[in-house]
Amino acid sequence: MRLLxxxxxxxxxxxxxxxxxxxxxxxxxxxxxxxxxxxxxxxxNIQTGIYYKAISSPKGExxxxxxxxxxxxxxxxxxxARPFIxxxxxxxxxxxxxxxxxxxxxxxxxxxxxxxxxLAVASTRPPPPVGPAPKMPDGRPDFSxxxxxxxxxxxxxxxxxxxxxxxxxxxxxxxxxLTGARDVPSSRCLPSSLVVGLTPVEYVQTRTVxxxxxxxxxxxxxxxxxxxxxxxxxxxxxxxxxxxxxxGDTLVIDTVGxxxxxxxxxxxxxxxxxxxxQRVRRPDLGHLEIETxxxxxxxxxxxxxxxxxxxxxxxxxxxxxxCENNQYSEHVK
Amino acid sequence: xxxxxxxxIVALGIFASAWPVLAHHSFAAEFDSDxxxxxxxxxxxxxxxxxxxxxxxxxxxxxxNVTNWNIELGPPLILQRLGWRHDSxxxxxxxxxxxYSARDGSKMANAKKVTLxxxxxxxxxxxxxxxxxx
Numbered sequence: 001m002r003l004l005x006x007x008x009x010x011x012x013x014x015x016x017x018x019x020x021x022x023x024x025x026x027x028x029x030x031x032x033x034x035x036x037x038x039x040x041x042x043x044x045n046i047q048t049g050i051y052y053k054a055i056s057s058p059k060g061e062x063x064x065x066x067x068x069x070x071x072x073x074x075x076x077x078x079x080x081a082r083p084f085i086x087x088x089x090x091x092x093x094x095x096x097x098x099x100x101x102x103x104x105x106x107x108x109x110x111x112x113x114x115x116x117x118x119l120a121v122a123s124t125r126p127p128p129p130v131g132p133a134p135k136m137p138d139g140r141p142d143f144s145x146x147x148x149x150x151x152x153x154x155x156x157x158x159x160x161x162x163x164x165x166x167x168x169x170x171x172x173x174x175x176x177x178l179t180g181a182r183d184v185p186s187s188r189c190l191p192s193s194l195v196v197g198l199t200p201v202e203y204v205q206t207r208t209v210x211x212x213x214x215x216x217x218x219x220x221x222x223x224x225x226x227x228x229x230x231x232x233x234x235x236x237x238x239x240x241x242x243x244x245x246x247x248g249d250t251l252v253i254d255t256v257g258x259x260x261x262x263x264x265x266x267x268x269x270x271x272x273x274x275x276x277x278q279r280v281r282r283p284d285l286g287h288l289e290i291e292t293x294x295x296x297x298x299x300x301x302x303x304x305x306x307x308x309x310x311x312x313x314x315x316x317x318x319x320x321x322x323c324e325n326n327q328y329s330e331h332v333k
Numbered sequence: 334x335x336x337x338x339x340x341x342i343v344a345l346g347i348f349a350s351a352w353p354v355l356a357h358h359s360f361a362a363e364f365d366s367d368x369x370x371x372x373x374x375x376x377x378x379x380x381x382x383x384x385x386x387x388x389x390x391x392x393x394x395x396x397x398n399v400t401n402w403n404i405e406l407g408p409p410l411i412l413q414r415l416g417w418r419h420d421s422x423x424x425x426x427x428x429x430x431x432x433y434s435a436r437d438g439s440k441m442a443n444a445k446k447v448t449l450x451x452x453x454x455x456x457x458x459x460x461x462x463x464x465x466x467x
Contacts, residue, residue: 082361106360106361106366107366107433107445108360108361108364108365108366108433108443110445111360111405111406111407111432111443111444111445112406112407112412112444112445112446112447112456112457113386113406113407113408113411113412113415113417113456114360114407114408114411122414179362180361180362181362182361182362182363186384187362189384199410199411215410319409319410319413320383321383321384321408321410322382322383323383323384324382324383324384
């Protein structure tokens with residue numbers, strides 16, 4: 001009898017909740033009025049401050065169901081478009097509120113010589129050289145070479161970072177998106193995001209160390225292959241302390257000792273607890289596969305995982321990047 | 334947020350002109366798309382520096398007053414890969430610059446189009462002949 005009573009109560013409360021909820025749906029389109037898939041649409045309940053979200057489908061459509069009746073602020077915040085914010089959207093019980101979202105791009109981003117132009121040309125690169133993966137004298141794989149990651153691989157990570165964030169980190173990401181990420185560390189001549197590879201990265205490998213050369217303020221990073229462990233008294237640094245161990249033909253790079261200043265994916269905060277694991281293999285001469293896992297239980301609900309496949313670009317060179325003139329950033333308002 | 338695999342590459346192409354912070358800072362934070370500007374004058378200096386190349390133009394108004402404008406470009410490491418060099422513009426070249434003014438009202442702009450007196454464009458797309466200009 002008691003169980004029956006509980007079941008009836010649960011049923012009644014579910015029905016009551018259902019009766020008090022509505023939904024929000026519509027389309028997301030880009031400045032060319034074409035569907036914009038993969039965009040995160042958020043609805044903030046003004047009364048409770050709780051966020052609800054959905055990702056637009058390949059057709060650019062979205063639905064946020066089971067919304068408590070109330071007033072919402074609907075937004076799409078992305079690094080690649082102007083913020084879209086619609087306030088005072090009412091959602092009534094049992095009804096579907098329709099909100100179509102038209103995104104626009106800030107034309108000031110079309111500055112001559114910025115990455116867009118480069119990526120367009122880079123996409124016309126010839127395919128990488130073909131052949132077996134080279135070996136070191138000791139039989140280990142040799143990762144040496146100049147590597148570039150195709151934009152089609154790395155940009156989606158920035159478009160929608162593959163992370164599930166705790167609320168404090170989500171709030172910071174929203175704030176950064178609303179301000180056009182103007183305070184990204186690189187705007188103050190500080191190192192760029194940990195995710196690199198749009199411009200070439202050179203790997204120089206010996207038996208005991210793998211050196212990564214980058215077009216960034218931190219121009220080089222060492223991965224020790226000599227069997228050492230991380231020091232117990234690490235001071236936090238921008239790129240941390242890396243050791244590598246072989247698992248067959250895969251090099252497992254373990255990095256700790258990060259400071260908390262980097263913006264992962266040019267956007268996402270983290271703490272000094274960040275622990276990066278990379279599994280790197282060279283399946284053939286022309287490709288380098290890198291599977292990265294970020295663990296930071298103070299920031300992420302679950303570890304963030306992503307994979308990039310870089311291609312060998314022997315004609316490229318890693319250029320010097322000395323950050324000389326971002327003192328003009330005082331003009332940023 | 335969802336895994337990146339859900340993202341259509343087509344969608345990326347549509348946004349390809351917008352790369353706010355992938356390089357160094359957001360142009361939107363520094364320049365105002367509601368303040369388009371066009372200036373014409375003589376190049377006085379070219380700075381081939383990272384993270385942004387820039388050049389300066391003496392602009393004369395109707396009263397003959399001369400103001401030196403500071404024009405911002407992308408980074409040399411990309412401009413060079415597109416085939417441009419520090420001497421693609423020379424001191425004294427007459428140029429017309431179309432772009433957007435700095436938000437703080439200073440005589441700065443980012444360049445959207447730079448045209449020489451003979452009509453040639455500089456710093457746009459690729460200058461490398463074997464690669465198609467984009």
